[in-house]
Amino acid sequence: MDWRFALKIGAFLVATAALSLLAVNLMPDETDIRRPVPHVVAVSDPAFLRTMHAVFDGDIAGGHAISTLVNGDEIFPPMLEAIEAAEVSINFETYIYWSGEIALTFANALAAKAREGVPVRVLVDAVGSLPFDEDIIAIMTGAGVVFERFRPVRWYTLDRVNYRTHRKLLIVDGRIGFTGGVGIGDEWLGDARNPDEWRDNHYRVEGPVVADMQGAFAENWLEATGEVLQGDAFYPELEPAGELLAQHVKSSPNGGSKSMHQMLLMAMAGASEHIRISMAYFVPDDVSIAQLVEARARGVQVDIIVPSALTDVPIVRHGSRHFWGELLEAGVRIFEYRPTMYHPKVLIIDRHWSTIGSTNLDERSFRLNDESNLNVYDETFAQTQIDVFDADLALSDEVTLEQWRNRGMWEKTKDWAASWFRTQL
Secondary structure, eight states: OOHHHHHHHHHHHHHHHHHHHHHHHHSOOOOSOOSOOOOOSOTTSHHHHHHHHHHSSSOEEEEEEEEEEESHHHHHHHHHHHHHHOSSOEEEEESOBOSSHHHHHHHHHHHHHHHTTOOEEEEEETTTTOSOOHHHHHHHHHHTOEEEEESOOOGGGGGGTTOOBOOOEEEETTTEEEEESOOBSGGGOSOSOSTTSOBOEEEEEESTHHHHHHHHHHHHHHHHHOOOOOSTTTSOOOOOOSSEEEEEEEEOTTSOTTHHHHHHHHHHHTOSSEEEEEESSEEOOHHHHHHHHHHHHTTOEEEEEEEOTTOSOHHHHHHHHTTHHHHHHHTOEEEEEOSSOBOOEEEEETTTEEEEESOOEEHHHHHTSBEEEEEEEOHHHHHHHHHHHHHHHTTEEEEOHHHHHTSOHHHHHHHHHHHTTGGGO
């Protein structure tokens, strides 16, 4: 065989394999729900609670206390205090663990507990936590912390390189949990006073649902290490800690990846008065857009807060903006947060139901990422989230339909181009 012909054949096979891997990663499976969920039962109706309990894996239980923490000044101290007080176990999973001041603070705190003999496990996403200072990792591992990267990129995992863990979970002694939007990076330090201090929400949780949060961590830890977490060190008997009803919902592309999409659509379908969305990355699929338009047709007010030009990922803003026309025409109000990067992930339905955690309203969260959310069924808790939402609204600029239509041709072109990457944003 002519060597040049053989070289061409080899190049063709390599290119075919590369394109096949690209297609596998860029074309996720279709979602099960292809049209809006009809409005059958309101979130205020006990039948909604029973439906959500039956459809999703997480039990709905009472006895919870959940503290809303706003921005780094409120978020990081309780997390570090819980780590310092740990006696039995610390399990920490995050998408972002970047180098810097707060990364060093957490590393030292985790290392200190490991030296005391408390088992400490840290799981970071191998892609989301790039770059990561090896010296910071050494501080932890040198003290006995078991540190793992979730789905590191290898030649034999290229078909899964796009499937990341976006879960943000800290569970201490199996009794105290933290979840929300915050990552371990200096961008979250402060109180959102300027563009260097990001705006975010995080939550301190006590009560039975902490066991389900632990289970979500254990699922990813098992995949990463092969270790099965069991016993009282991880799942102690949990007494009621408050009055809130809560449910944990998790999703992953390998099992139940469609559940988060379905859960959010069912919640929006249950709205009777008002849907409020705080979202770091808002790139809704066609069904989500139709669901919001259907809510408006029923007279439900819909308000959405998203990042402004200060976003950390401009392509997401462009891709999102391309799809705003149908929403704005239906009367959905869209606001851009002015002071800094806007990173919360909160959905509030009427004054009865809220979901908090790691999930964005985008196809990446619906079909590619491992995610973890808490659904809270409580009017007082919902009002707290509404108060935070309204404070953000006061610092946001509304985007009108006229403004959207009149944006420059270059902006429209960038928005259109970014929209082609919708399934990845």
